[in-house]
Amino acid sequence: MVLDPAETKEMAARYPERRSLVLPLLWRAQERIGYVSDEAIDEIAAAADVPASEVSSVVTFYTMFRRSKPPAHRLQVCTSLSCAMAGADDLVAGLRAMPGCGERFSVETVECLAACDRAIAGLYNEGLVGPLDLAGSTKLVRDGAGVAGPAKAASDAAARAEGGDGR
Amino acid sequence: MIMRLLTDGIGEVDLRDIGVYRSRGGYQAVEKALRRMTPQEVAAEVNTANLRGRGGAGFPAGRKWSFLPNDGRPRYLCVNGDESEPGSFNNRMLVEDNPHLLVEGVICSSYAIGANFAVIYLRGEFYEGAAIMNRAVAQATEAGYLGEHILGSDYSLHIVVHRGAGAYICGEESALLESIEGKRGHPRVKPPFPAVAGLYASPTVVNNVETLCCVPSIVNNGGAWFAGIGSPKSPGTKICSISGHVRRPGNYELVMGTPLRELVEEHAGGIRDGHRLKMILPAGASSAAMTPDQLDTPLDFDAMAAAGSMLGSAGLIVCDETTCAVKVALIGESFYAHESCGKCTPCREGTKWVEKVLARLEGGQGQPEDVDLLKSLVGEIGGGKCLCPLGDFAVTYLGSALRLFEDEFIAHAHGHTCSHAAEVLSA
Ligand SMILES: Cc1cc2nc3c(=O)[nH]c(=O)nc-3n(C[C@H](O)[C@H](O)[C@H](O)COP(=O)(O)O)c2cc1C
Ligand code: SF4
Ligand code: FES
Numbered sequence: 001m002v003l004d005p006a007e008t009k010e011m012a013a014r015y016p017e018r019r020s021l022v023l024p025l026l027w028r029a030q031e032r033i034g035y036v037s038d039e040a041i042d043e044i045a046a047a048a049d050v051p052a053s054e055v056s057s058v059v060t061f062y063t064m065f066r067r068s069k070p071p072a073h074r075l076q077v078c079t080s081l082s083c084a085m086a087g088a089d090d091l092v093a094g095l096r097a098m099p100g101c102g103e104r105f106s107v108e109t110v111e112c113l114a115a116c117d118r119a120i121a122g123l124y125n126e127g128l129v130g131p132l133d134l135a136g137s138t139k140l141v142r143d144g145a146g147v148a149g150p151a152k153a154a155s156d157a158a159a160r161a162e163g164g165d166g167r
Numbered sequence: 168m169i170m171r172l173l174t175d176g177i178g179e180v181d182l183r184d185i186g187v188y189r190s191r192g193g194y195q196a197v198e199k200a201l202r203r204m205t206p207q208e209v210a211a212e213v214n215t216a217n218l219r220g221r222g223g224a225g226f227p228a229g230r231k232w233s234f235l236p237n238d239g240r241p242r243y244l245c246v247n248g249d250e251s252e253p254g255s256f257n258n259r260m261l262v263e264d265n266p267h268l269l270v271e272g273v274i275c276s277s278y279a280i281g282a283n284f285a286v287i288y289l290r291g292e293f294y295e296g297a298a299i300m301n302r303a304v305a306q307a308t309e310a311g312y313l314g315e316h317i318l319g320s321d322y323s324l325h326i327v328v329h330r331g332a333g334a335y336i337c338g339e340e341s342a343l344l345e346s347i348e349g350k351r352g353h354p355r356v357k358p359p360f361p362a363v364a365g366l367y368a369s370p371t372v373v374n375n376v377e378t379l380c381c382v383p384s385i386v387n388n389g390g391a392w393f394a395g396i397g398s399p400k401s402p403g404t405k406i407c408s409i410s411g412h413v414r415r416p417g418n419y420e421l422v423m424g425t426p427l428r429e430l431v432e433e434h435a436g437g438i439r440d441g442h443r444l445k446m447i448l449p450a451g452a453s454s455a456a457m458t459p460d461q462l463d464t465p466l467d468f469d470a471m472a473a474a475g476s477m478l479g480s481a482g483l484i485v486c487d488e489t490t491c492a493v494k495v496a497l498i499g500e501s502f503y504a505h506e507s508c509g510k511c512t513p514c515r516e517g518t519k520w521v522e523k524v525l526a527r528l529e530g531g532q533g534q535p536e537d538v539d540l541l542k543s544l545v546g547e548i549g550g551g552k553c554l555c556p557l558g559d560f561a562v563t564y565l566g567s568a569l570r571l572f573e574d575e576f577i578a579h580a581h582g583h584t585c586s587h588a589a590e591v592l593s594a
Contacts, residue, residue, distance in 0.1 A: 023346065027291075079498075081411075085411055085412065111253065112254070114251070114292070115256055116484070119416070127295070
């Protein structure tokens with residue numbers, strides 16, 4: 001059993017129709033075991049009252065759902081325009097050349113994270129990070145620390161909203 | 168000119184705390200609407216305000232709301248917080264730093280359209296935003312602003328925060344509805360429009376986060392007050408997200424109609440040292456480029472359209488002279504080729520083809536005829552031939568760059584890799 005039936009029931013009560021449970025339950029499954037397993041797909045299909053094949057096709061459509069466990073340290077680097085202009089491709093190449101890449105940690109590219117003011121922006125596991133440089137992100141993937149975390153990020157953005165220097 | 172209607176207090180106090188938010192006048196719009204106004208009166212104020220949709224198209228919210236048929240079916244409000252257009256990042260700030268303003272806007276708007284269920288759809292990457300939003304909804308429920316019989320009235324409202332999972336196309340309103348219904352995010356054939364057959368085939372309004380965040384101040388101060396701010400035909404403020412080669416990238420809330428120059432040179436601090444402006448993509452990667460001679464264009468929906476581009480969601484990407492126009496096109500096209508949902512042939516195949524041609528041009532492997540090929544592809548993919556506007560988005564910048572910087576494309580087509588290519592990536 002991947003999902004907690006009591007929690008599923010509680011979530012179902014929030015939506016007018018059960019089929020809306022597909023995405024929230026996929027997220028729940030992924031939070032619990034790190035990926036979406038066959039067992040999870042069957043449970044979600046039953047809970048949302050849709051065929052398992054449909055749940056499967058939803059999993060493949062959305063890039064954030066995974067069918068296997070990710071490495072413990074996972075850095076996703078944005079390579080969309082503002083981050084590319086700040087050197088994202090070089091950063092990715094530099095990180096990928098590091099020993100341990102692909103085993104102890106993974107470096108993936110993603111599209112704009114809506115954090116272009118912090119270019120080069122990234123997601124370290126579930127936290128928004130940036131601006132990233134090679135030194136900072138090397139530390140990050142090695143020991144999972146060293147770059148401004150999400151809380152700091154929010155206050156930076158906030159300060160900038162005032163129209164002043166947020167840094 | 169800076170005017171902080173939606174961003175007031177951000178960076179000074181913790182507006183995520185409902186106590187702090189309330190101490191600054193928060194939830195007074197809900198009190199006023201539910202205690203002293205009918206739903207029709209709230210809708211009428213929004214109509215008078217001429218609040219135009221901040222999600223990109225600038226369609227008046229009041230008019231959109233008026234399309235809902237009165238046929239007894241339940242009505243729904245869906246908040247579009249998918250924010251995935253490269254260059255846009257103001258919805259994320261509102262969700263993370265002023266979540267109760269959005270909740271308050273959703274309550275007032277749901278009341279106005281007679282919805283008892285609302286969905287706040289956030290893109291999957293907003294992990295922190297979703298947690299913050301869920302906390303805000305829980306606090307508002309506990310304070311009696313959500314749930315059954317709000318403030319002792321007959322009105323009830325439940326909000327769920329629904330997370331996407333990495334698909335740009337889910338920002339298109341009908342794809343967003345599919346996603347809430349647990350399906351792949353494929354746009355629907357229109358008509359019927361969401362107002363008639365939206366979520367669960369019921370009448371539905373889809374509005375952007377920033378649009379709905381304007382509603383509390385309209386309820387508090389009146390539609391006529393809002394209509395008097397900024398450009399007469401695009402009233403209110405707009406949070407402009409500016410990034411790229413400027414000294415102070417960030418979000419700046421400006422009165423509509425503020426000149427582009429003021430944003431770039433004053434608020435964003437101008438172009439980084441020793442460089443000069445080449446072009447601006449004012450509505451993210453999918454907008455027509457603007458050039459330095461257009462810096463006096465007022466930032467509002469109509470003036471930006473008249474200047475040949477668009478305001479969109481005001482995610483401005485500023486590029487200096489080191490930027491290669493071909494490389495920018497390639498980066499953009501890779502995005503659209505990846506994000507095409509695959510339903511229409513011109514969009515699915517065309518974006519991949521354009522990407523391939525741009526890649527070989529950019530790499531110095533181009534052919535002289537590639538420039539004409541790109542021009543004809545722009546015509547074949549764009550011009551509203553596809554089911555949804557993504558097909559047009561995919562070639563808008565490219566079409567403008569082929570006009571403005573044709574010489575760069577031609578040089579690449581003759582095997583000269585861009586003299587700027589190295590700088591673009593190490594800038
Ligand atoms: C491909 C595509 C992506 C879109 N992405 C978004 C988005 O991320 N956020 C948004 O508010 N609107 C987006 N839109 C526009 C929506 O379809 C819709 O017009 C908007 O949410 C309406 O809200 P508004 O009237 O308040 O602006 C997108 C449209 C298309 C075609
Ligand atoms: S234009 Fe592209 S994204 Fe839009 S429906 Fe067609 S294939 Fe999908
Ligand atoms: S371009 Fe990288 S976060 Fe937007």
